Amino acid sequence: MNPTVSSRPGYDQALLDRLWNYANVLRDNGISGLEFIEQLSSLIVLKRAHEQRQRPLNGQDVLGFDAWEQLTWTKRDRLIPAYQQILDLLAVRPGTLGLLFRRAQNRIPDPALLHRLIVDVVDRYQWSSVDIGAAFEALLARMSTDAKTGAGQYFTPRPLIEAIVQCMQPGIDDTVTDPACGTGGFLIKAFDYLVDHFPSDVTAAQRKRLDQGAFFGTELVDATARLATTNLVLHGVTRADETNPCITVGDSLARPPVRRATLVLTNPPFGRSSTSEKIYREDFWTLTTSRQLNFLQHIHSLLETDGRAAVVVPDSVLFEGGPGELVRRRLLSACDVHTLLRLPTGIFYAGGLKASVLFFDKPEPRPDGSPSTTRLWVYDLRSPHTPTAKPMTQASPDYSDFVFAYRPGRPRSERVETPRFRSFTVQDLFARHAVNLDLQVAEPPPGPFALEEPEVDLHRMAQEITAELGAALAEFASLAEALRPYGVHTDGPDREAER
Incomplete structure (x- = not known):
């Protein structure tokens, strides 16, 4: 029987509908859905702290005062300054509590609302007492489809995350991280998986390690980091009064990692740096302005030896030239890049985005210097003409067949090729032009084993040319910037303002 992606108890639909209806009320008054979720998350933390304080047994004073009681007893005309005063007071607290309210602002200017x-x-x-974690996730999922808020860029579809987590099987001794954690979906689903598969013989030392930082992430945007931290608290991954926060606010790419992990699960941002500057790090293989290529290099550094990773990447990572080719060569050599999942279009907030998932391990270097990758298995969930036993829509693809083909926890030698799932040796991959990994395996091959497409794919050729031209232009811009005399600017006021 095929394994299915695990799911936890559902949320209260009536609760979700009530929250969503009020989001619509605020939207009619000029308050975005994302701003509503920010306010809701802060208020829920305050209400939960009040409930913990009022418990007849084992009561806990998380905040040091009853902020919720203050809010509910404050007169309406004084409510906004009183609420902002509470937010400011909690924002300077240490640990997770301070992160929950870091730079938090009231976004609802009408005291009646x-x-x-x-x-x-x-x-x-x-x-x-309610399963607010599930409801909060469902609310984030709804909000991610709202193009006006831009929330989708911080939200990876949860069915995809669940499939990836089931393939990776987080264990009791793992340290799990997401260097671009968004709203925390990967960390939460990894935690849920571990809870569902919790072994009975866990030692006291293992429990202590799980309670003190087995799950951690980094997020660049303050508001999103607050949402991620709230999400982790509501799901029980961490506590509001935890001394060491699970989430760090900052740029993961700014410096080499100070802490490594055995398991990296992430969907890093796509595109190029907002500036033309390249990131120089001694642990990187090459200089580039491509964020996705820099994240791949960062993840390699972030992994402990014998660690493993699953990374969502745009298809350009698979074929773009210049730094892209170098990163692919080095990744195939330094890591065991064993699986590639080609995702259908239409599952992300940007409808036409083409993306894939790379699965790789980081073993000890081979004594003879040969590549750590031996064989790459490619599962094509995108090509529409390949027969499949189950109907699939782009908005809600079924990942269970992929999970079954992946064979989690089993030797990869047990995998079986199908029209949708094929393998390629590392020698064949290196022989491809620019080490192109954009392999459409579901297309009928002209022979028993052929890597090159029988006909010229003009769309793909255009993609490759566009990606290579973009990379070349970025390189020229950086070179021109480096050669320009100090203090002399010839590119107009807009460029001067950018500098």
Whole structure:
């Protein structure tokens, strides 16, 4: 029987509908869905702290004062300054509590609307008893489809995350990280998987390690880091009063990692740096302005020896020349790049985005210097003409056949080739032009084993040319910047403002 992607208990649909309806009320008053979720997350943390404080047994004073009682008793005309004062007070607290309110601002300027959110929505529920984690995730999923908010760029579809996590099988001794964690989906699903498969013979030392930093991530944007931290708290991954936060706010690429992990799960941002500057790091293989190529290099450094990773990448990573070719060569040599999942289009916030998932391990270097990769298995979930036993829509693809073909926890020698799942030796990959890994395996090959397409794919050729021209232009821009005399600018006021 095929394994299915695990799912946890569902959320309260009535609760979700109530939250979504109020999001629509605020949207009609000029407050975006993302701003609503920010306010909701802060208020839920305050209400849960009140509930923990009021428990008749084992009560806990998380905040040091009852902020929720202050809010509910404050007169409406004083509500906004009182709420902002609480946010400012908590923002300077150490640990996770400070991160939950880092640079938090009230985004609801109408005290009547804020009062209604506090009294009629949040105060109606006991947030310590409902499955708010699942409801919060469902609310984020709905919000990610709203193109106006741009929230989708921080949200990886949860069915895809669940499939990846089931393939990677986080274990009791793993240290799990996401260097571009967004709203925390990978960390939460890895935690849920571990809870569902928790062994009975866990030692006290293992439990302590799980409670003190077995899951950690980095997020660049303050508001998103707050959402991720709230999400982790609501799912039980961490506590609001934890001394060491799970999430670090900052740029993962700015410096080499100070802490490594055995398991990296991530969907890093796509595109090029907002500036033309390349990132120089001694642990990187090459200089480039491509964020996805820099994240691949960073993940290699982030992994401990014998660690493993699953990374969502745009298809350009598979075929672009210049630094892209060098990174692919070095990755195939330094790591065992064993699986590539070609994703269908239409599952991300940018509808036409073509992306894939790279799975690789980081073993000890081979004594003879030969590549760590021996064989790459490519599963094509994109090509529409390949027969499949199950119907599939782009918006909701079925990953269970891929999970079955992946054979989690089993030797890869047990894998079986199908029209959708084929393998290629590393020698064949290195022989391809520019080490092109954009392999459409679901297309009927002209012979028993052929890597090159029988006909010229004009669309793919255009993609390759565009990617290589973009990389070349970025290189020329950086070179011109480096050669320009100090203080002399010839590219106009816009460039001067950028500098």
